[in-house]
Amino acid sequence: MTGTPHAAAxxxxxxxxxxxxxRGASGPAAAARAAGAPAMPWIPEIETxxxxxxxxPQCPTYRVTRxxxxxxxxxxxxxxxxxxxxxxxxxxxxxxxxxxxxxxxxTACPSGVQYGRIAEAARAVLGPxxxxxxxxxxxxxxxxxMPSPVRLRRAAAVLRAAQRTGLLAVAQRVLPPxxxxxxxxxxxxxxxxxxxxxxxxxxxxxxxxRVAFLSGCAMSLFFPDVNDATVRVLRRNGCEVVVPAxxxxxxxxxSHYGEAQTARAMARRNVDAFPDDVDAIVVNxxxxxxxxxxxxxxxxxxxxxAERAARFAAKVRDATEWLVQLGLRTHPxxxxxxxxxxxxxxxxxGQRVRAEPRALLAAAGVRLVEMAAADRCCGSAxxxxxxxxxxxxxxxxxxxxxxxxxxAQVVVAPNPGCMLQLRYGARRFGVPVRIAHLMDLLDQAGx
Amino acid sequence: xDHAELIRRLEAVVGRPYVLHRADDVSVYEQDALMVARxxxxxxxxxxxxxxxxxxxxxxxxxxxxVVPRGAGTGLAGGAIPVRGGIVVALTRMTRxxxxxxxxxxxxxxxxxVNADLTAALEPHGLFYAPDPGSQVASTIGxxxxxxxxxxxxxxxxxxxxxxxxxxxxxxDGTLTWVGGRAHDAPGYDLVGLLVGSEGTLGIVTKVVVRxxxxxxxxxxxxxxYDTMDAACEATSAVIAAGIVPEALxxxxxxxxxxxxxxxxxxxxxxxxxxxLIEVEGVAEAVPVLMARIEAIxxxxxxxxxxxxxxxxxxxxxxxxxxxxxxxxxxLGRRAMMLDVCAPRSRLAAVMRxxxxxxxxxxxxxxxxxxxxxGNMHPTPFFDVTEDSPEYARVVGxxxxxxxxxVDAGGTITGEHGIGLEKREYLGWMFGExxxxxxxxxxxxxxxxxxxxxDKVFPTGRPPHAVPAPRGADGGExxxxxxxxxxxxxxxxxxxxxxxxxxxxxxxx
Numbered sequence: 001m002t003g004t005p006h007a008a009a010x011x012x013x014x015x016x017x018x019x020x021x022x023r024g025a026s027g028p029a030a031a032a033r034a035a036g037a038p039a040m041p042w043i044p045e046i047e048t049x050x051x052x053x054x055x056x057p058q059c060p061t062y063r064v065t066r067x068x069x070x071x072x073x074x075x076x077x078x079x080x081x082x083x084x085x086x087x088x089x090x091x092x093x094x095x096x097x098x099x100x101x102x103x104x105x106x107t108a109c110p111s112g113v114q115y116g117r118i119a120e121a122a123r124a125v126l127g128p129x130x131x132x133x134x135x136x137x138x139x140x141x142x143x144x145x146m147p148s149p150v151r152l153r154r155a156a157a158v159l160r161a162a163q164r165t166g167l168l169a170v171a172q173r174v175l176p177p178x179x180x181x182x183x184x185x186x187x188x189x190x191x192x193x194x195x196x197x198x199x200x201x202x203x204x205x206x207x208x209x210r211v212a213f214l215s216g217c218a219m220s221l222f223f224p225d226v227n228d229a230t231v232r233v234l235r236r237n238g239c240e241v242v243v244p245a246x247x248x249x250x251x252x253x254x255s256h257y258g259e260a261q262t263a264r265a266m267a268r269r270n271v272d273a274f275p276d277d278v279d280a281i282v283v284n285x286x287x288x289x290x291x292x293x294x295x296x297x298x299x300x301x302x303x304x305x306a307e308r309a310a311r312f313a314a315k316v317r318d319a320t321e322w323l324v325q326l327g328l329r330t331h332p333x334x335x336x337x338x339x340x341x342x343x344x345x346x347x348x349x350g351q352r353v354r355a356e357p358r359a360l361l362a363a364a365g366v367r368l369v370e371m372a373a374a375d376r377c378c379g380s381a382x383x384x385x386x387x388x389x390x391x392x393x394x395x396x397x398x399x400x401x402x403x404x405x406x407x408a409q410v411v412v413a414p415n416p417g418c419m420l421q422l423r424y425g426a427r428r429f430g431v432p433v434r435i436a437h438l439m440d441l442l443d444q445a446g447x
Numbered sequence: 448x449d450h451a452e453l454i455r456r457l458e459a460v461v462g463r464p465y466v467l468h469r470a471d472d473v474s475v476y477e478q479d480a481l482m483v484a485r486x487x488x489x490x491x492x493x494x495x496x497x498x499x500x501x502x503x504x505x506x507x508x509x510x511x512x513x514v515v516p517r518g519a520g521t522g523l524a525g526g527a528i529p530v531r532g533g534i535v536v537a538l539t540r541m542t543r544x545x546x547x548x549x550x551x552x553x554x555x556x557x558x559x560x561v562n563a564d565l566t567a568a569l570e571p572h573g574l575f576y577a578p579d580p581g582s583q584v585a586s587t588i589g590x591x592x593x594x595x596x597x598x599x600x601x602x603x604x605x606x607x608x609x610x611x612x613x614x615x616x617x618x619x620d621g622t623l624t625w626v627g628g629r630a631h632d633a634p635g636y637d638l639v640g641l642l643v644g645s646e647g648t649l650g651i652v653t654k655v656v657v658r659x660x661x662x663x664x665x666x667x668x669x670x671x672x673y674d675t676m677d678a679a680c681e682a683t684s685a686v687i688a689a690g691i692v693p694e695a696l697x698x699x700x701x702x703x704x705x706x707x708x709x710x711x712x713x714x715x716x717x718x719x720x721x722x723x724l725i726e727v728e729g730v731a732e733a734v735p736v737l738m739a740r741i742e743a744i745x746x747x748x749x750x751x752x753x754x755x756x757x758x759x760x761x762x763x764x765x766x767x768x769x770x771x772x773x774x775x776x777x778x779l780g781r782r783a784m785m786l787d788v789c790a791p792r793s794r795l796a797a798v799m800r801x802x803x804x805x806x807x808x809x810x811x812x813x814x815x816x817x818x819x820x821x822g823n824m825h826p827t828p829f830f831d832v833t834e835d836s837p838e839y840a841r842v843v844g845x846x847x848x849x850x851x852x853x854v855d856a857g858g859t860i861t862g863e864h865g866i867g868l869e870k871r872e873y874l875g876w877m878f879g880e881x882x883x884x885x886x887x888x889x890x891x892x893x894x895x896x897x898x899x900x901x902d903k904v905f906p907t908g909r910p911p912h913a914v915p916a917p918r919g920a921d922g923g924e925x926x927x928x929x930x931x932x933x934x935x936x937x938x939x940x941x942x943x944x945x946x947x948x949x950x951x952x953x954x955x956x
Contacts, residue, residue: 074475110774
């Protein structure tokens with residue numbers, strides 16, 4: 001009796017059924033196969049994994065499912081098996097896309113495996129996730145919207161119109177449950193996006209540095225006030241701030257969702273758009289910072305850009321990192337709130353920046369009450385909450401309970417994705433907290 | 448029972464989501480942390496209760512299929528690899544801490560509880576579970592029981608076997624039974640002692656009663672820096688000979704210190720060749736006295752610098768280098784392979800000299816960071832060759848020389864990782880034919896059909912990687928790696944792993 005496990009068997013649903021990725025003949029695996037997905041190449045970073053398993057307990061999806069295939073080690077194994085020709089690349093897609101790309105495994109890994117690079121390279125071969133319609137929508141967003149600030153603004157305007165006319169509210173009533181949940185995640189769009197009065201904003205007081213500022217797509221559209229606050233804090237601390245007009249979205253989502261080509265194109269545009277004569281390229285969105293610090297790797301094979309991209313990447317600083325490096329000019333006034341800090345994955349794990357935000361909170365006189373597992377993903381993960389709503393919701397519930405237990409009035413999370421998700425989470429689970437960016441508080445403190 | 452029928456029956460027991468049989472889902476269970484061998488299971492089952500485990504074992508027995516228990520898959524000896532296929536019983540969903548009895552200082556836990564999670568749960572009660580293997584953040588209590596795991600603090604508190612009072616176990620025939628209990632000495636045969644360290648070959652543990660320790664009033668940590676490994680080993684032997692039993696006594700060599708200097712900025716002197724890390728616990732009045740004696744012995748044996756830590760933060764600082772040594776080494780070389788051997792504590796320095804000599808003889812770098820206090824050494828060769836390279840014979844030669852040195856000195860070929868697949872061919876180095884025959888008779892009493900984690904522990908005459916190719920594999924990687932076929936006698940009969948940790952017994956076949 002030697003049954004052969006095979007992909008066409010009755011679809012299994014490991015993990016809590018509701019949390020399992022879509023499976024079986026109608027799943028994305030089959031779709032990718034039908035689309036003639038190319039072979040998985042050998043990804044050199046795989047070699048560094050010694051299979052020790054110390055990443056498992058830090059992986060949010062492993063914690064929930066307890067399945068090896070939903071762990072970093074398991075996913076690396078799957079990519080390796082696909083590269084060796086023992087598994088069809090399409091057969092591993094579901095597992096790779098249940099991954100949040102939070103990179104908590106990189107923090108845990110004693111061997112320094114760059115899981116994010118492995119997963120991005122594999123996803124670039126697999127293409128965007130999901131069944132055909134979803135793939136098409138994701139591809140449209142990544143190729144059509146993300147690289148174009150103009151189209152992004154228009155899309156946000158449409159969303160805002162839908163919100164203001166009540167169309168979205170109506171839609172939410174008539175939509176099927178799956179879409180209704182996703183629609184509830186739609187961020188509220190403020191009346192105007194981020195638009196600085198000039199491309200170069202002078203330092204207030206004596207100039208200490210010249211920095212370029214990435215305004216970011218989500219930050220510009222959904223949190224223009226945070227960008228304004230960031231620029232004010234930078235200028236008050238003696239930074240001349242350049243906001244390059246030609247900049248585009250950093251391309252993080254494109255890299256994460258299997259659109260490596262557009263990601264590279266966007267990176268090139270930013271390398272061209274940003275001036276070379278700055279002391280730092282400052283970012284107030286953790287996801288963007290992590291992506292831009294990887295430009296050197298992303299464009300390493302492009303002889304025309306490799307060197308410039310590496311130089312660019314070396315200058316990228318998260319705003320908190322930069323302000324601590326520079327040193328706050330004045331002693332800010334205390335902001336008398338009790339806050340808890342959510343480590344954005346791409347700041348804590350992606351950039352290893354943990355101490356700086358906490359130091360700035362202390363400088364702003366905020367009383368910090370740490371939550372349990374502050375560096376565990378909230379489930380936002382870019383557009384993950386739209387694509388894997390069940391898993392995202394499970395993680396968000398845990399997160400909001402951790403927040404509730406602190407009794408904090410404010411959750412500080414210096415990343416737009418986390419802010420939107422936490423704002424939704426506070427509503428969804430009835431936790432009475434305000435969600436703020438660290439730069440809001442610093443600005444308020446007069447730093 | 449055909450495959451479809453098997454899956455249906457298993458699903459009826461544990462529920463459909465918890466029976467994995469698709470290629471992608473089972474593929475990841477082909478391996479644990481031993482990277483040179485693999486075996487594809489027919490199915491992977493994730494039960495949530497002892498009764499479910501028992502039912503699964505009965506179904507497997509009816510189908511004549513091997514059963515392989517698995518915890519977190521962090522074992523370095525390949526104990527969880529289903530080399531003959533069959534059903535992998537992954538216990539990762541059985542994660543409940545059922546009881547913490549503070550007064551009796553014991554806890555009852557399910558096998559899937561992660562070692563570090565148990566420690567965290569005990570913290571508020573001022574208690575702890577002593578065995579702390581390097582994998583403790585991920586490895587499970589069930590897996591710790593199967594391998595009789597150790598760790599730095601086992602010097603004072605004993606290994607897993609000394610900290611387990613009772614076990615609920617599913618025997619290979621599907622019977623659910625208890626051995627031992629809640630008392631420190633259960634009447635009759637010491638079946639707990641037999642099952643702990645049996646590596647899943649005698650049954651599947653479904654509940655564990657663990658002994659807990661009271662956290663000590665005071666803890667002090669000392670770091671002593673030495674110019675030679677010899678001096679550090681002599682100091683270790685002297686501390687033990689003086690009748691002092693520290694809670695931990697660890698050695699870190701110069702290679703490891705320089706590696707952690709580079710990765711963590713650990714701040715060890717660049718020219719030192721060894722460091723001792725000694726931890727003492729006890730009542731507040733006694734600890735400084737004991738520490739002073741240890742310090743004196745360390746100085747007598749040539750310690751050039753001694754640093755002590757009393758606060759938790761300072762202690763974490765001193766431990767950091769030791770805890771991250773393996774990882775730091777992994778970042779420096781392409782491959783590092785942690786061996787697990789034991790030498791008598793009185794002969795540490797002599798065996799260490801032989802280890803270093805073997806490294807020179809085979810021209811392979813060897814780092815050393817280990818539990819010196821109980822003689823449990825982890826010589827760690829680091830190298831750039833892959834196991835498919837002819838050069839790899841040097842690594843095998845080195846590992847065999849190291850094991851031989853330990854056995855000749857009266858030590859053993861494994862301290863805490865287990866025999867599993869990795870070292871089964873070397874069991875004969877430790878035991879005579881009659882010894883092994885006696886062990887096999889014990890095995891046969893529990894598992895007459897040989898279906899409980901087969902091909903583990905006992906010699907088979909085959910190197911660990913010479914296992915049947917996964918069914919349906921195209922041999923792609925075997926072709927790419929270009930080795931292995933000859934050793935097993937058929938081109939596709941062996942699927943060597945192209946990356947990662949090589950295993951010792953390769954050259955034995």
